[in-house]
Every structure is written in C-alpha cells, then in structure tokens.
Amino acid sequence: MIYFDNSATTKVTPEVLKVYEKVSQRFFGNPSSLHYLGTQAHELLESARAQVAQILHVKPTEIYFTSSGTEGDNWLIKGTAMEKMRFGKHIITTQIEHPAVAHSMDQLEHLGFEITRLSVDKTGQISIDELKQAIRPDTILATFIAVNNEMGAIQPLAKISEVLAEYPTIHLMIDAVQAIGKIDLPLGNDQRIDMAVFSGHKFHAPRGVGIVYLKEGKQVAPLLSGGGQEKGQRSSTENLPGIVATSRALRLLTKDEMKKRQHLAQLTQKLREGLKNLPYVQFFSTDKGAPHITCLGIQGIRGEVLVHALEAEEIYVSTTSACSSRAGRDSSTLLAMGIVHEEAETAIRISFSEYNTMEEVAQFLQAFKAIYRQLTRIYEK
Amino acid sequence: MINMTASIYLDYAATTPMDISVIEKMTDTMRNHYGNASSIHQYGRNSKKLLEHARKTVAEYINALPEEIIFTSGGTESDNTAILMGAHARSDRGRHIITTAVEHEAVLKPLKRLEAEGFEVTYLPVGITGELDFEHFKEAVRQDTILVSIMSVNNEVGTIFPIEKIGAFLSERDILFHTDAVQAFGPLKIDVKKAKIDLLSASAHKIYGPKGVGFLYKRKNIAIPSFMLGGNQERKQRAGTENLPAIVGFEQAVCHMKANRAQFNQHAVNLREQLIYELNHQAINFQINGNLSQQVPHIINLYFPNKLAEQLLIQLDLKQIAVSAGSACTAGSIKPSHVLQSMYGDQSDRLMHSIRVSMGAFTTEKDIKDFVKVLKEIV
Ligand SMILES: Cc1ncc(COP(=O)(O)O)c(C=O)c1O
Ligand SMILES: Cc1ncc(COP(=O)(O)O)c(C=O)c1O
Numbered sequence: 224m225i226y227f228d229n230s231a232t233t234k235v236t237p238e239v240l241k242v243y244e245k246v247s248q249r250f251f252g253n254p255s256s257l258h259y260l261g262t263q264a265h266e267l268l269e270s271a272r273a274q275v276a277q278i279l280h281v282k283p284t285e286i287y288f289t290s291s292g293t294e295g296d297n298w299l300i301k302g303t304a305m306e307k308m309r310f311g312k313h314i315i316t317t318q319i320e321h322p323a324v325a326h327s328m329d330q331l332e333h334l335g336f337e338i339t340r341l342s343v344d345k346t347g348q349i350s351i352d353e354l355k356q357a358i359r360p361d362t363i364l365a366t367f368i369a370v371n372n373e374m375g376a377i378q379p380l381a382k383i384s385e386v387l388a389e390y391p392t393i394h395l396m397i398d399a400v401q402a403i404g405k406i407d408l409p410l411g412n413d414q415r416i417d418m419a420v421f422s423g424h425k426f427h428a429p430r431g432v433g434i435v436y437l438k439e440g441k442q443v444a445p446l447l448s449g450g451g452q453e454k455g456q457r458s459s460t461e462n463l464p465g466i467v468a469t470s471r472a473l474r475l476l477t478k479d480e481m482k483k484r485q486h487l488a489q490l491t492q493k494l495r496e497g498l499k500n501l502p503y504v505q506f507f508s509t510d511k512g513a514p515h516i517t518c519l520g521i522q523g524i525r526g527e528v529l530v531h532a533l534e535a536e537e538i539y540v541s542t543t544s545a546c547s548s549r550a551g552r553d554s555s556t557l558l559a560m561g562i563v564h565e566e567a568e569t570a571i572r573i574s575f576s577e578y579n580t581m582e583e584v585a586q587f588l589q590a591f592k593a594i595y596r597q598l599t600r601i602y603e604k
Numbered sequence: 605m606i607n608m609t610a611s612i613y614l615d616y617a618a619t620t621p622m623d624i625s626v627i628e629k630m631t632d633t634m635r636n637h638y639g640n641a642s643s644i645h646q647y648g649r650n651s652k653k654l655l656e657h658a659r660k661t662v663a664e665y666i667n668a669l670p671e672e673i674i675f676t677s678g679g680t681e682s683d684n685t686a687i688l689m690g691a692h693a694r695s696d697r698g699r700h701i702i703t704t705a706v707e708h709e710a711v712l713k714p715l716k717r718l719e720a721e722g723f724e725v726t727y728l729p730v731g732i733t734g735e736l737d738f739e740h741f742k743e744a745v746r747q748d749t750i751l752v753s754i755m756s757v758n759n760e761v762g763t764i765f766p767i768e769k770i771g772a773f774l775s776e777r778d779i780l781f782h783t784d785a786v787q788a789f790g791p792l793k794i795d796v797k798k799a800k801i802d803l804l805s806a807s808a809h810k811i812y813g814p815k816g817v818g819f820l821y822k823r824k825n826i827a828i829p830s831f832m833l834g835g836n837q838e839r840k841q842r843a844g845t846e847n848l849p850a851i852v853g854f855e856q857a858v859c860h861m862k863a864n865r866a867q868f869n870q871h872a873v874n875l876r877e878q879l880i881y882e883l884n885h886q887a888i889n890f891q892i893n894g895n896l897s898q899q900v901p902h903i904i905n906l907y908f909p910n911k912l913a914e915q916l917l918i919q920l921d922l923k924q925i926a927v928s929a930g931s932a933c934t935a936g937s938i939k940p941s942h943v944l945q946s947m948y949g950d951q952s953d954r955l956m957h958s959i960r961v962s963m964g965a966f967t968t969e970k971d972i973k974d975f976v977k978v979l980k981e982i983v
Contacts, residue, residue, distance in 0.1 A: 226647070231640040232845060240634055244627060247814070251621040257917060258926035260613065290677030290816060293834040293844035323834030323843060330833060424845060429634060431677070431816045431847035448717065449680040449710030458710060459680035460619060460809055462816030465850075527644065534645045541643050 230574035247464040271470035280411040289433035292400040292422030296323035302443035311361025312336045318559035347376025369402035373543040373556040375516030384415035404476040428472035432465040483577045487514035497588040520569030536590040611924035616964035623812040630853040641846045658855035667795045679786040679807030682820040683710035686782040686803040689828040698748030705946040733895035734763035756788035760943040762903030771800035813857030817850035872901035882976040
C-alpha cells in the first residue's frame, strides 16, 4: 500500500496519537473551569500555544486554535470584512485559492464587497505588477494561498510583503495550510504578514484542529461567538487533546525541517525524472513549486480513470483536490493557469509526506508505467 | 482509567471524561481509516462509509433522517449556525426573534449580533422556579416573528423546557424553531419529529464523547445558508475536512448513552436524593434553586446563604473537589449568573451564593458523602 495523497490528509503518527490518548484520559477538565482540573487543562492549553508560537516565531498571544483550516479561512476573511468595512470594501485575492477562501469571497461579493482576483501565469504565480495596480485606497484585505493545494505553486511572499509594506492598513493574510513545513514562512513581528491559517491534519496531527496566527494589534471580528474562549475570538469548549497533539505534530514536522524538505524534493525529482520520457505525460506543476506536490496527467485520459487504475495497484493519489473532486468552478487552479478544460480533466495530484520513501516512488513508477502503456496503447497504432 | 483517586469531579455539565470505548474507537479510526472521506479512492470511500454509519446512528437517536444531521465542531458552532443563518434565511418575512433570558452564551452572543444588524429580540424571563410560562411565550409571538430559539435543558440549573408544546404551537405558524439541546442530548429522549423541531444543536463532550465535535439537526426541506464555506462536505452545508475520528467517537458515545441511559438517569436520581439527604442530615444551611421536579437529575443548583460562591469554590478546590458557579463556558471568571438573575431578580442574595453540582456515570455514593463532609466543614 502506497499513500501519496498527503495533501488531502495525513495519517496521525503513533507518537502524536499517544499524546492524544494520554491527554484525553488525564486532562479531561474544561480549560475554562476554575477548579484544579480546569486549571491543569488551561495550563496545558497555554503550553501548547507557547510551543506553537515558538515554532512559528510569533508570540503565544498571537496564536488561536480553531477546528480546521476552513474555519481559519472563513474567520479571518469574514472577520476582517466585518471589522474594517467602515474603511472600505475592496479585497484582493487570487484566482487559485482553496474553496474555503474562494467561497468566502463570493459571499462577501454578494454582500456588496468588491473582490479583485489576481490572475496567475503558467507556473501558477501572480504578477507583482498586477498586484500593485489592484491596490486601492479602500482595500482592506489581501490574501494569498502560500502553496496551492492542487499543483503546489508557491506565491512570492517576500515580494508581496514588499509591495504591501507601503500600505500598512491592509490586512495581509496567507492560507498556509499546504505550506507549513514545506517552505519558509516569513512570520513574526518584523514581517509584513498579519495573519496565517494552518490545519493540523495536513501534518500528521488529528483532524479537528486548525491554527490561526493573528498579529498583535490587528483587529478581526470573531466568527464563532459564545462562551468567550480564545480571548473572545473563538468560542467553544477547547479541543484540548487535539490541540496538544497538534502542537506535538508541529514540533515533529519542524524537527530537521531542512533535511525533510530535501527528502521531499528528492522524491519529487525522482518522480519527475522517472516520467519525463513518457511522451503523453504532461506536468502541470513546475519544478519550482512546493517540494511535496506534483500535478500531472496522461493526455486524453481522465484523472479519475488514472486514480482508479493506480488504486488497483494499491497506490492512492487523487484528482486535483479532495474536497472538490468534481470539475467546474472548484478545480479552477489549472484553468486559471490557462490550461484548457480537456487537459485539466486529466490531472492527478501526487502528494508526499516526510514518511514516504524512495522505494515507494520506485514502485509507483513501475506501476505507473505499466498503466501508462496500457492506457496509451491506442495512440501507438 | 481516569486519575480521580484523591479528587471528586462534580462538574459533568461543563464537560465529561471520554468513555474508554470512545477513545478506543477514535484511536482505531486514526490508525486504520485515515483516508479523507471526500477522496474518491478506496481509503476515502471506506472513511465515507464510517462517516455515514455514524450519521445514521446519531440520526436514529433523535428520530431524524441521516441527511438531516450536519456534523460541526461543537455546540457553539451549531448554535451560531442555527441562529445567524436561520435568521438570515427568513429575514424577508420579518425581523423578530424570541428566546429566553437563560440561554447559553453561544445563543445569546449571535443574537446580540443580529440585534446590531437590526433584528429585534424578545428575551423571555423565567419564573422563580426556572420554568418558562407557556402562555407568556404564546403572547410574545407576533406576525413578524421568524425564529424561536429555546433551550431544551438549562445548563446551570437543569430546568427542562416544554419543547414539544412550543414545537406544536410554532409548527402551525411557519416560524423556525431552534433548540439548544447540548445539555439534553443524551440523558433525555428527544424525538425531533414529535416535538416538531426545525433546528437542534448538540455536542459530544457532554456525553462522554470527544471535544470539538457536535451536530446541527436541520429538518429536511428547511433551507438555511451554510455558515462554514469551502469544500463540498456535508452536502455542501458545512465545509471543512470531515473530522472522522471524532465523529466515530461521537457515534460510540451515542451508542454508549443509548445502552445505558435508563441506568445513568436512575444513578443520577439516586445520587441527587442522597446529596439532599446528606445536606439535611449534616444540618447544612442550604436551599435548592429551581424546582427539582422540572429538572434533569444530574444537575442541581444549590444556594448557601452563609457562604460566597467564590470562597466556596476556592475551598472546595483545595480539597480537590470540582464544582462550578454558573457555567464553565463563561470563560474564566465568576460573574453573577444570568440564569439565577432571571429567576430571582437582580438583587437576590442567591446570585453570589450558589453553586452548580453536576454528576455523571463515574460519580459514586462515596463522592457525595465526602463532598458533603467537606461542605460541612467550610459552610
Ligand atoms: C490550501 C488549503 N486551504 C484550506 C484547506 C482546508 O483545511 P481543512 O481541511 O482543515 O478545513 C485545505 C485543505 O483541505 C487546503 O489545502
Ligand atoms: C447549553 C449549552 N449550549 C452550548 C454549549 C457549547 O458547546 P461547545 O462547548 O461544544 O461549543 C454548552 C456547553 O459548553 C452548553 O451547555
């Protein structure tokens, strides 16, 4: 069994799972309760927060726990809109955002906000000139998918930060769900980025925990309101076992991070090398993207067909993204890159985790080539 | 399993420890079924099967259809979704909403937001027993009322509200009916069809399930916009990668409740009787807030005229006895309970002299005995 669908979700590592089990048995108190069980739970929560903050080079008071990446995206986008609408109603984003961002934008558009969706080139990157031209006096938010979930394009965060440096009142946000551990993220007090969204289940933590970085002093209205947890910014009883397990998973992810990134890059390189001589294989990812994601297709073969053929060999990959396995508006990244519909339909996404091996890639290549020969036989006549 | 040897936990209404069978199910799911339930490959399909199985179990427990269950991140998200989206869905028909003065903050806060947007909210007070006057409720309903949100069971006093009567009344009027059943789901038998409920919120961590998962029941044929936007999960009604392990854990908690409900309730009734007996027996000066005959047996709210709740909590805490004043979720500070305020008025001495005791599956007769002994020393 080979699991190459790590951008959809990952397997919880045994060590992290053990943390989850332990915390749920030993620290079941409600962190908001004032008694000792609550206090213990609260202290554990704060130490998890401190650890996450340290790893991300930000302050503990700037870290908030949510239930998912989707919630983080919804919160920061709608929360910024609500908080800052008296200053303006213009927002800048890209055409290749995750649906959690894209659909939040659509909703705001219905409510009378104006959205500029920057185009991307063949590599999936925005143009800095287009960004500069898009900025207006009433722009309140600019948000970018740091690493695209369908084909791995990395946005030029340093250049974006440079441009936005001249406009300090615009909230600058990144969706870093696919980026964490894979690329350098310029976060911290001396950096321009104000807000970032992460999701634990993409890095071997249990599902159900997201992380939000919100720079001190930046105002955002809450999405979930109620008991006043997370300093009133995110109400609901804290998922302590999930949060502590996530902080452990983040620590594991960022241990020997450079080595791991190199490992991922090697896996990807081996994959590309192995397939590059197959004439009907088309790469939609460049070799400059994130080290763990490769998007490709076999001409004329629908992605679904390829996914199921690989599955028969116990190899698990996906069509472009798990939460939108259908074509249309949702799998818009490739279309936005100028790839025609017929080609975009052939795409599959192969996504690695640090636990995948060269041996698995070798096995994959062998299986892929056999499938390739079979599926492309018609072309050889 | 849980290290409670030296301590006495009487705060089950704040949260419950997970049942060991729940933890086992969850860890098994994380180990063996880690596919994304929306992926099209076999791993995804297996996860999807587990997800739909859980949905069916949960639905059956309240006599709903599986497609009427939307899994969420907890009671708060369910409440927020029901209130905000329910009101917006009906805002073309009117802007009046009815609720009670004793709801949880997860209902009250979104209502405050709606008020700021121009909706009008009627907060029905409760009587001295904590109960809602049904006639009073009926009088509050107007032509332009679009939404009623009334909790099934109050989290501080345990009062049971007449959900079925309210549902029957509203069903003839095309008014959305939401109930926050976070404290009722599990111990009480809920039949959403019989009670004619349109929207119902529940949370797993109050019934020995995991924290961070809940559901919103939404009656078929009722359309409200989705709150969490993104992927197409939960029939496009709630985006976000499905939290399968927690959902499977929630299912297990429901099975566990279903199998043991009668026994748990009897256990709670016995413990409550014992508690009252011991308090009287030790000649402690106390009174019960509310009316026990209209309350769930595992929650009891006690008034100690001679002792400030804050001091009581601190002294109990030193003895490793966990109770609470008001609700845990009013995070971190003791302020006068809005529930007791509605029952007894702003000036009542009870506001600062009452604590909530809530019992559960792991509470023993000895716990109650020891608790009262300590009370005797400090009151
Ligand atoms: C880039 C990106 N943003 C947001 C999300 C949503 O995260 P979650 O699944 O935790 O809701 C995902 C993953 O599905 C993603 O890849
Ligand atoms: C009545 C009631 N509603 C809502 C909630 C919120 O649920 P959760 O903590 O799962 O968000 C609680 C408890 O915290 C509650 O007691």
